[in-house]
Amino acid sequence: MTTRLRPSNKRCLVIGGSGFLGRHLVEKLLDRGYSVSVFDICQNDELPSVTFHQGDLCDKQALLSALKDVSLVFHCASPAPASDNRELFERVNIQGTSTVIQACKEAGVQKMVLTSSASVVFEGKDIKNGKESLPYAKKPIDYYTQTKIMQEKLVLEACDRESGFLTVAIRPHGIFGPRDPQLVPILVDTACRGKMKFIIGDGTNLVDFTFVENVVHGHVLAAERLKADSSVCGKAYHITNDEPIRFWDFMSEILVGLGYPAPRYHLPYLFVYGLALLLWMLALLLRPLISFKPTFTPMRVALAGTHHYYSCDRAKDDMGYTPVVSLKEGIKRTVESYPHLRRGA
Numbered sequence: 001m002t003t004r005l006r007p008s009n010k011r012c013l014v015i016g017g018s019g020f021l022g023r024h025l026v027e028k029l030l031d032r033g034y035s036v037s038v039f040d041i042c043q044n045d046e047l048p049s050v051t052f053h054q055g056d057l058c059d060k061q062a063l064l065s066a067l068k069d070v071s072l073v074f075h076c077a078s079p080a081p082a083s084d085n086r087e088l089f090e091r092v093n094i095q096g097t098s099t100v101i102q103a104c105k106e107a108g109v110q111k112m113v114l115t116s117s118a119s120v121v122f123e124g125k126d127i128k129n130g131k132e133s134l135p136y137a138k139k140p141i142d143y144y145t146q147t148k149i150m151q152e153k154l155v156l157e158a159c160d161r162e163s164g165f166l167t168v169a170i171r172p173h174g175i176f177g178p179r180d181p182q183l184v185p186i187l188v189d190t191a192c193r194g195k196m197k198f199i200i201g202d203g204t205n206l207v208d209f210t211f212v213e214n215v216v217h218g219h220v221l222a223a224e225r226l227k228a229d230s231s232v233c234g235k236a237y238h239i240t241n242d243e244p245i246r247f248w249d250f251m252s253e254i255l256v257g258l259g260y261p262a263p264r265y266h267l268p269y270l271f272v273y274g275l276a277l278l279l280w281m282l283a284l285l286l287r288p289l290i291s292f293k294p295t296f297t298p299m300r301v302a303l304a305g306t307h308h309y310y311s312c313d314r315a316k317d318d319m320g321y322t323p324v325v326s327l328k329e330g331i332k333r334t335v336e337s338y339p340h341l342r343r344g345a
């Protein structure tokens with residue numbers, strides 16, 4: 001059964017609503033009777049009942065005009081991790097988020113839900129059943145993570161019960177599902193180039209992959225539980241499928257589902273990590289002369305070869321969260337949604 005909110009709480013803006021997660025969130029919010037606007041630098045297919053505001057979230061005036069009469073803001077915009085562009089990450093995730101907070105306060109927005117990332121505590125070393133009490137990474141593994149940490153701190157510190165501006169951060173991990181422009185396309189592209197033959201390490205490392213609808217569910221619950229007297233205010237929450245899976249089993253299920261062979265040959269983790277580090281430094285040094293993007297970045301190798309799965313007990317206790325789609329069903333729906341990426345298509 002769908003719980004309906006009081007009308008005053010139903011007007012929301014999704015910043016980054018044209019993206020993978022943002023678009024799924026917009027669809028769910030509409031389904032639940034919210035009145036939804038989107039703010040994004042780019043627009044994809046229009047949705048008839050959604051007002052679209054094109055703009056950069058670093059532009060306060062553009063934000064202010066999109067925030068008129070809005071009481072709830074979802075901020076799920078970020079440059080893609082693959083861009084590896086320090087200036088861009090700092091401008092959008094740090095300065096931009098600070099601008100979003102100021103604009104929300106000026107416009108009288110009451111609640112803000114940030115899409116953070118579980119990676120804010122990941123330093124490239126094993127994390128098993130990590131809780132939100134883990135400290136932020138002291139040595140973040142890339143600029144994306146570094147700026148996601150700053151972004152989350154800014155948003156949680158802005159939570160102020162007295163002035164009536166309430167904030168919460170959702171930390172998803174390994175989001176996958178239909179229309180994802182990253183995970184499955186990168187995987188298939190790597191397979192097509194004959195580079196998906198190898199397993200990094202012994203292949204037993206457990207990881208969270210979270211179906212997009214579960215991540216959306218976590219966002220909606222957080223928004224609806226965010227009240228001045230609730231324990232949700234100013235806190236971060238891991239949202240996962242609560243079914244950690246071996247990284248390489250997940251990759252294999254997607255690949256085999258799309259008609260590609262599963263990786264088989266093992267390579268030592270430290271050897272591949274060292275190689276990725278060398279390539280990354282080389283790419284940095286040669287940037288003024290030539291530009292190349294290695295497939296094996298240190299971050300990707302660390303993600304592929306270590307344990308990183310998180311406890312979502314806090315979300316279960318504080319918001320009554322429980323995943324709505326199982327991993328098996330999520331993988332099935334994802335594979336079915338990419339007929340054009342099937343081998344031989």
Ligand SMILES: NC(=O)C1=CN([C@@H]2O[C@H](COP(=O)(O)OP(=O)(O)OC[C@H]3O[C@@H](n4cnc5c(N)ncnc54)[C@H](O)[C@@H]3O)[C@@H](O)[C@H]2O)C=CC1
Pocket residue numbers: 015016017018019020021022039040041042055056057058075076077078079080092096115116117118148171172173174175176181
């Ligand atoms: N995809 C994943 O596995 C995970 C994603 N996240 C976070 O979830 C959020 C959404 O990620 P995705 O949907 O995967 O990314 P996405 O790249 O599909 O969507 C991001 C959206 O933000 C917009 N955007 C970027 N810069 C902007 C700016 N300056 N002004 C306005 N809009 C801007 C983009 O145009 C895009 O539509 C991000 O904050 C990301 O850090 C966190 C953990 C895992």
Ligand SMILES: CC(C)=CCC[C@@H](C)[C@H]1CC[C@H]2C3=C(CC[C@]12C)[C@@]1(C)CCC(=O)C[C@@H]1CC3
Pocket residue numbers: 173174175182183184186187190195196198199200207208209295296297300301303304
């Ligand atoms: C759980 C989690 C945070 C997943 C993030 C998703 C992406 C970072 C992955 C999507 C496809 C993955 C991938 C690799 C690393 C991680 C991803 C980019 C490899 C580059 C790892 C090394 C290989 O052998 C090739 C892989 C291609 C796919």
